[in-house]
Amino acid sequence: xxxxxxxxxxxxxxxxxxxxxxxxxxxxxxxxxxxxxxxxxxxxxxxxxxxxxxxxxxxxxxxxxxxxxxxxxxxxxxxxxxxxxxxxxxxxxxxxxxxxxxxxxxxxxxxxxxxxxxxxxxxxxxxxxxxxxxxxxxxxxxxxxxxxxxxxxxxxxxxxxxxxxxxxxxxxxxxxxxxxxxxxxxxxxxxxxxxxxxx
Amino acid sequence: xxxxxxxxxxxxxxxxxxxxxxxxxxxxxxxxxxxxxxxxxxxxxxxxxxxxxxxxxxxxxxxxxxxxxxxxxxxxxxxxxxxxxxxxxxxxxxxxxxxxxxxxxxxxxxxxxxxxxxxxxxxxxxxxxxxxxxxxxxxxxx
Numbered sequence: 001x002x003x004x005x006x007x008x009x010x011x012x013x014x015x016x017x018x019x020x021x022x023x024x025x026x027x028x029x030x031x032x033x034x035x036x037x038x039x040x041x042x043x044x045x046x047x048x049x050x051x052x053x054x055x056x057x058x059x060x061x062x063x064x065x066x067x068x069x070x071x072x073x074x075x076x077x078x079x080x081x082x083x084x085x086x087x088x089x090x091x092x093x094x095x096x097x098x099x100x101x102x103x104x105x106x107x108x109x110x111x112x113x114x115x116x117x118x119x120x121x122x123x124x125x126x127x128x129x130x131x132x133x134x135x136x137x138x139x140x141x142x143x144x145x146x147x148x149x150x151x152x153x154x155x156x157x158x159x160x161x162x163x164x165x166x167x168x169x170x171x172x173x174x175x176x177x178x179x180x181x182x183x184x185x186x187x188x189x190x191x192x193x194x195x196x197x198x199x
Numbered sequence: 200x201x202x203x204x205x206x207x208x209x210x211x212x213x214x215x216x217x218x219x220x221x222x223x224x225x226x227x228x229x230x231x232x233x234x235x236x237x238x239x240x241x242x243x244x245x246x247x248x249x250x251x252x253x254x255x256x257x258x259x260x261x262x263x264x265x266x267x268x269x270x271x272x273x274x275x276x277x278x279x280x281x282x283x284x285x286x287x288x289x290x291x292x293x294x295x296x297x298x299x300x301x302x303x304x305x306x307x308x309x310x311x312x313x314x315x316x317x318x319x320x321x322x323x324x325x326x327x328x329x330x331x332x333x334x335x336x337x338x339x340x341x
Binding site (some may be wrong): 057097099100101103129130131132133134150156159160161162164166171179180181182183185187189190192193194195 | 204213214215216217218219220221222223224225226228229230231235255257261262263264291292339
């Protein structure tokens with residue numbers, strides 16, 4: 001065998017071996033993929049999600065018989081069971097009344113009792129109305145089928161009328177189809193400062 | 200005919216805060232009008248006005264309260280003097296109270312009756328007009 005064929009025979013062995021070595025560096029010596037990447041959820045969040053269904057950023061809108069539009073949004077809403085009411089957090093409700101008025105209502109949390117047709121807002125409830133009145137209370141029960149609400153607890157309100165606090169507050173239309181009235185009762189005290197409005 | 204008399208010893212200051220207390224308050228959400236009902240008492244400094252119900256009228260663009268309309272046995276007390284009428288209108292900024300509907304003013308031991316009375320709180324004077332009738336008690340006790 002002359003030199004050339006001996007060199008070819010030698011290369012026939014050497015070249016596949018180097019190829020094998022090169023290939024193995026890809027798998028054997030490489031840094032290796034860390035397969036157990038950390039999941040971005042904390043443990044308690046998973047448990048919370050597992051406990052019951054949950055709607056994030058729910059949006060609900062409807063119109064009442066008199067033609068007033070109600071839109072309600074929240075950050076999280078959980079459906080209620082048979083006895084337990086549906087619970088929502090960071091609620092915001094906007095009511096556009098047929099005769100032009102507009103009411104916005106925000107609260108920390110709210111529960112919806114479908115069987116009793118009541119939605120109760122709790123946790124620094126703020127109601128602002130077109131008449132420039134801003135009413136704050138800590139609990140407000142509103143009926144679902146129409147526009148009427150009452151806040152059994154003490155209420156404070158500020159507006160062009162001045163600063164006012166009352167024992168309780170009712171929001172309803174007194175006569176059928178009449179204008180929406182906000183009734184403050186059991187003891188109303190208003191302080192109006194003429195200077196403040198002059199500036 | 201009309202007579203003008205002093206009303207109340209201390210000059211009331213219309214820029215003092217007005218305090219209104221009542222049993223209930225109705226705020227109409229459409230036009231924003233507010234009505235105090237049930238033994239309403241309006242207190243500003245020395246002046247006290249009590250009535251069955253008081254309607255609040257706003258300045259334009261809700262910048263503040265323009266005037267209060269009190270109806271139903273209105274009693275106005277300002278210092279030692281007291282006046283009674285069916286209706287009264289108190290314009291806060293100008294500090295004038297217009298009372299009409301058989302006004303009865305009692306000052307010390309004399310009482311005056313007329314159909315209308317305009318009280319100016321700043322100057323502490325009252326202007327009674329329309330069938331003014333005075334009842335003076337000569338012997339000083341009433």
